[in-house]
Amino acid sequence: MLFRDAFKTATRSLSHGKLRSILTMLGIVIGISSVIVLMSIGQSAQELILGQVQSIGSNLVIVIPGAPPRDRGFSPPASAQGIVITSLGERDVDALSREPSILAAAPLVSGQAEAVYGDNNKTVSYQGITALMFAVRNFTVGKGLAFTKGDVDSANHVAVIGPDLAAALFGPYVDPINKIIRLKDISFRVVGVLAKGGTGAFGVDQGTIALIPMTVAQKQFLGVSYFSTIFVKGDPAYDIDFVKSRMTSVLRQDHGITDPNKDDFTIRTQADVLSILGNITSILTLFLAAIASISLVVGGIGIMNIMLVAVTERTREIGLRKAVGATDGDILQQFLIESVLLTFAGGVTGIAAGAAIVGLIYFTLTTFFPSIGWVFAFPLRAVVLGLGVSGLAGIIFGIYPARQAGKKNPIDALRYE
Amino acid sequence: MIYVQDLKKEYRDEGSTLALRGVTFSIEKGEFVSIMGPSGSGKSTLLHILSFLDRPTGGAYTFRGKSSDEMSDRELARVRNKDMGFVFQSFNLLSRLDVYDNVEIPLLYSDIPPARREALVIEAVRSVGLEEKLHSEAGKLSGGQKQRVAIARALVTDPDVIFADEPTGNLDSQSGLQVMEILASLNEKGRTVILVTHETQTAEFAQRIIRIKDGVMESDKAIAVHRIGRGHLK
Numbered sequence: 001m002l003f004r005d006a007f008k009t010a011t012r013s014l015s016h017g018k019l020r021s022i023l024t025m026l027g028i029v030i031g032i033s034s035v036i037v038l039m040s041i042g043q044s045a046q047e048l049i050l051g052q053v054q055s056i057g058s059n060l061v062i063v064i065p066g067a068p069p070r071d072r073g074f075s076p077p078a079s080a081q082g083i084v085i086t087s088l089g090e091r092d093v094d095a096l097s098r099e100p101s102i103l104a105a106a107p108l109v110s111g112q113a114e115a116v117y118g119d120n121n122k123t124v125s126y127q128g129i130t131a132l133m134f135a136v137r138n139f140t141v142g143k144g145l146a147f148t149k150g151d152v153d154s155a156n157h158v159a160v161i162g163p164d165l166a167a168a169l170f171g172p173y174v175d176p177i178n179k180i181i182r183l184k185d186i187s188f189r190v191v192g193v194l195a196k197g198g199t200g201a202f203g204v205d206q207g208t209i210a211l212i213p214m215t216v217a218q219k220q221f222l223g224v225s226y227f228s229t230i231f232v233k234g235d236p237a238y239d240i241d242f243v244k245s246r247m248t249s250v251l252r253q254d255h256g257i258t259d260p261n262k263d264d265f266t267i268r269t270q271a272d273v274l275s276i277l278g279n280i281t282s283i284l285t286l287f288l289a290a291i292a293s294i295s296l297v298v299g300g301i302g303i304m305n306i307m308l309v310a311v312t313e314r315t316r317e318i319g320l321r322k323a324v325g326a327t328d329g330d331i332l333q334q335f336l337i338e339s340v341l342l343t344f345a346g347g348v349t350g351i352a353a354g355a356a357i358v359g360l361i362y363f364t365l366t367t368f369f370p371s372i373g374w375v376f377a378f379p380l381r382a383v384v385l386g387l388g389v390s391g392l393a394g395i396i397f398g399i400y401p402a403r404q405a406g407k408k409n410p411i412d413a414l415r416y417e
Numbered sequence: 418m419i420y421v422q423d424l425k426k427e428y429r430d431e432g433s434t435l436a437l438r439g440v441t442f443s444i445e446k447g448e449f450v451s452i453m454g455p456s457g458s459g460k461s462t463l464l465h466i467l468s469f470l471d472r473p474t475g476g477a478y479t480f481r482g483k484s485s486d487e488m489s490d491r492e493l494a495r496v497r498n499k500d501m502g503f504v505f506q507s508f509n510l511l512s513r514l515d516v517y518d519n520v521e522i523p524l525l526y527s528d529i530p531p532a533r534r535e536a537l538v539i540e541a542v543r544s545v546g547l548e549e550k551l552h553s554e555a556g557k558l559s560g561g562q563k564q565r566v567a568i569a570r571a572l573v574t575d576p577d578v579i580f581a582d583e584p585t586g587n588l589d590s591q592s593g594l595q596v597m598e599i600l601a602s603l604n605e606k607g608r609t610v611i612l613v614t615h616e617t618q619t620a621e622f623a624q625r626i627i628r629i630k631d632g633v634m635e636s637d638k639a640i641a642v643h644r645i646g647r648g649h650l651k
Contacts (some may be wrong), residue, residue, distance in 0.1 A: 005525045017512050320509045323470060324570070325498020325526035327491050410470050414509065 001330040009125035010337040011189060013314075023118050024306045025346035026301025028393060032350025032386045033357060034292035036378075039385075040358040042285025049281060049374065050274055059103075059234040060137070061269050063088060063096075063251065065226070068266040084198020086226040087255065087264040093230055095254045101246050106133040107227035115161075115210055116182040117169040124165055126183055126210045134160075136154060136233045139206070142195030144177040147213060151191075155215040159188040164207035166193045183210060184221055196371055240269050290312040298345070300397040307339050307401035311408075318405055319413025332406035338399025340391055347390025351383055418481055418577070418608060419444040419467060425475030426462050426632075436462040438632040439476065444611065446577065449604040451612045451620035454629035461582060461631065466615045468501055468580040469493040471647045498526050502571025502622040504600075506583035507562040510570075512556030518544060519555050527574055545599055561592025568599055593638050597622045632636040 014021045065087045088107070096105040107130040114121050131149040133139070139146070139160075147158045159181065166176045176190045194206055218224055234243035244267050251265050252258075311318070318331055318369075358378055365374035426437040436459045444450050454460040465471040466478060469485060478485045480496065486497070497503075502523075510519050520541055525532045542548050545565040550558065555566060564584060571579050581600060585593030601622050604610045614620050621640060629636040 001526050002531070004531075009525070012514070012518075316509060317511055320511070321522065321526070322494070323468075323497065323503050323509075324523040325494050325574075327494045327526075330526060411465055414505065 001326065001333065002252050003198065006330070006333050006337050009334055010341055013310075013334075014338055014341060021308065021342060024303055024319040025342055025349065027348040028296065028343050028346025028390055029069065029299075029303040029353060031293065031296030031299040032347045032353035032390055033296050035289050035381045035389070036351055036354025036386055037357045038288035038292045039285055040354070040378050041097070041361070042281065042288050042353060044362075044375050045378050046278065046281035046285065047375045047377055048373060049277055052373075053270065053274060053277060059236050059240060059243070059249065059270075061232045061240070061267060063092070063232065064232040064266050064268070065228070065246065065264065065265055066266060067172075067367060086224070088227045088230055089225065090227075092251060092254055093227070096122040096230065096232055096247060099246055099250050101235050101243045103233045103235050104132050104136050105135040105230055105232045106130050107214060108133065108229040108231060109214065109222060109227055110229075111217070111221060113183045115165060115220070117179065120169045120171075122165060122168045122208070123207050124162075124183075124210050126212055126217065126221070129211055130214050130215040133211075133231060136231045139211075140195040142193040143175075144190070144192035146192055147211075152213040152215055155213060155219065156188060157188045157216060158191045158213065159183070160192040160194060160211040161190055162194050162209045163196045164205045165172050166190075168208075175410065181210075183212070186216075186220060187223070188212060196415050198383055231251075240271070244269055293389075296393060300343070301337055303342055303394065304401060305396040306342075307335065307398055310338070311335065311405040315408060315413045317414035318408050319410045319416065320408035322408070323414060328406035330406075331408070332402045335402035335405045339402065340394030343390045343394030343397070344387070345384050347391075347393075348392070351386045354382075354386070419611075420479040421467070421476070422478075423476035424463070424466065424473050424478060426459070426466060426471070427474045436632050437459040437466075437473070440629070440632075440634045441476075441555070442627060442634065442637055444527075444609065444630060446609055447604070447607050448607065448625060449601065449612070449623040450624035451608045451614060451626045452629060452637075453614060453617070453620045455615060455628055458629045459630045459632040460613050460615075462632075464580055464582055464611065467611060468578075469497050474635045498523055499574060500577050502568075502574070502576040502579040503583040504567050504571050504579065504584045504596075508560075508587070509566045510514065510555040510563055510566055513554070515552045515554055516558075516566050516569075517551050519566055520573050523570060523574045529574070537573055538569075541573040542566075545569045559592070559594055560588050564592065564596045565599065568596065568603075572603070574620060576608070578611060578645060579603060581610065581612045583614055584612070585614070585616070593619070 010038075046417060050269075090107075093105050093107050096102055105131060111126055113122060113126050115124045130152050131147060134141070134146045144160070146160055147156070150156075150333070161176065161181075167309065168178065169181060170176045176193055179190050180187050181190060182188070188210075194211075232243075232247060234240055247267055251267075252260075252263065255264060259264060321331060352372050356379060358376075362374060362376045365372055420443045421539065424437055424439045424440040425435065428434040428436060440459075440463060452460045452463060461580070462471070465474050466485075467480075469480070469488075472485060481500075484495065490541050511522075518536055520538045521534060529537065537550070539548065542551055547562060547565055547569065550562065550566075555563065558566065566589075567581075579600065584596050584600070588596060597619060600610050600612070610623070612620065612623060620626050625637070625639045627637045
């Protein structure tokens with residue numbers, strides 16, 4: 001039987017049960033559109049996060065205490081594992097600041113505290129920084145001012161807070177500037193509020209942070225003299241890898257390290273972080289797509305079920321076709337084309353529905369929540385995947401019913417009531 | 418053309434049933450043969466084996482000098498398509514398709530190129546006098562018309578043999594007579610017709626009647642042919 005004839009026969013059979021065909025397709029439509037939407041959301045989120053991190057500047061490098069991981073993968077810093085490493089100090093900041101390929105180096109200590117204003121409170125991440133940090137990390141103060149070197153040197157109780165924290169503590173009607181908030185039961189005067197910007201350097205959300213002078217954080221909050229991180233802004237005239245290698249040399253010299261395997265610090269560039277974030281969001285996207293594909297399997301089983309019913313209903317037709325010369329292969333081909341046509345049409349409809357939903361999400365988020373800065377992403381690989389998977393589902397879930405049809409004995413089939 | 422020797426068919430579904438217990442006969446090209454017998458006699462089983470829809474479990478069946486044992490299922494399907502036409506008691510038309518599409522079905526499985534099919538279908542439909550119904554839905558035709566469409570479908574590949582299994586069984590006497598006259602005229606034009614029936618009057622359209630009972634051939638007799646003007650079908 002010519003493929004053309006088999007195709008024509010299959011389309012004619014499907015068109016005679018339009019409602020059933022549409023309902024059967026629905027499972028695949030939902031499955032494919034779910035995969036498309038979730039992959040698209042995943043990619044949009046990835047582009048959004050990476051875009052925000054990139055906007056900080058590619059010449060930003062951080063130094064964290066503790067040895068770098070032995071493999072090339074990502075592992076949490078020692079501080080996050082509860083290990084206190086005191087290897088980074090003032091001497092390192094000074095040494096790095098003297099390096100010609102470095103524009104500025106600014107240290108940081110951090111911790112958790114409850115911020116309180118009146119009856120409002122919120123658990124925040126506070127960061128003890130020097131005044132230079134505002135420039136190093138491109139912090140934009142949207143309201144009020146940044147604190148100064150004088151504030152840090154004098155250990156003044158001043159704070160610059162993130163916009164989300166300001167909203168949580170003060171609401172929409174109270175101006176936070178010069179208001180007194182309490183962090184760890186110590187009063188701080190709010191001198192500035194960061195501009196809305198979402199994610200800060202190295203993927204840290206800056207909406208809910210509280211920035212306070214380094215001296216206050218070290219002496220009054222933590223009682224330490226070391227730093228948990230040093231942020232370094234490299235000179236854009238130099239290649240970032242060169243800056244990184246110079247920093248390594250400076251710190252090794254500073255720490256008296258001769259064996260490179262015994263480094264007690266780790267240097268990460270934005271590129272490292274982007275790569276890690278990229279990996280995490282990719283895995284997340286795949287995970288979402290895997291969940292969505294469960295509905296595809298359910299849809300596929302629906303196709304198989306309906307095809308089995310169709311084979312039973314059309315037993316006499318199969319018997320007749322075999323009697324007048326159809327081979328097992330001809331019958332198998334006809335039913336397989338029917339199931340692939342069903343799933344493929346479902347796939348195309350699913351892609352169209354997915355595109356419409358993605359467009360709607362984009363429209364909604366950009367219209368009603370413009371501050372998120374949502375980006376439109378419609379991954380072509382999802383379209384290719386959608387078409388491929390739907391076609392494949394037709395074969396996988398159609399092959400069994402089609403084989404059942406092909407194997408039917410013509411005499412039994414002709415006698416079927 | 419057809420040679421059957423000591424043909425046996427045993428069904429082993431639940432216990433063993435011998436449907437045919439050694440049947441021997443031959444049919445020459447151009448003959449019109451009726452196979453008669455009561456229900457359960459084995460006549461339909463014999464027709465199925467002769468038309469390559471089933472295989473014997475014993476004995477030999479040779480069609481045009483070639484034994485069915487030597488042919489694969491694919492080859493049997495090819496012979497059914499090219500050399501055999503089928504007319505069933507229950508018509509077996511696809512009711513949702515029109516007359517044209519029903520008659521075209523055997524051509525879909527043949528080597529005949531698509532460009533030649535239309536002419537063959539129209540010719541076959543015309544030969545049974547239904548050209549005005551060419552694009553009518555098969556399910557909406559009368560019983561007699563349906564069987565004539567089935568005959569057109571059997572003719573469309575220009576086969577040498579037409580197998581008819583109780584072709585008048587679901588028809589009124591007038592329609593049954595029309596169908597039998599069409600089959601008789603096909604035989605007069607040189608086609609071999611093998612008819613299975615339990616009705617004597619229908620069987621008498623043939624030149625020869627083979628009677629089967631309990632899987633054994635009771636008789637094989639030539640009869641006088643006087644078809645024209647027969648209006649005595651029940």
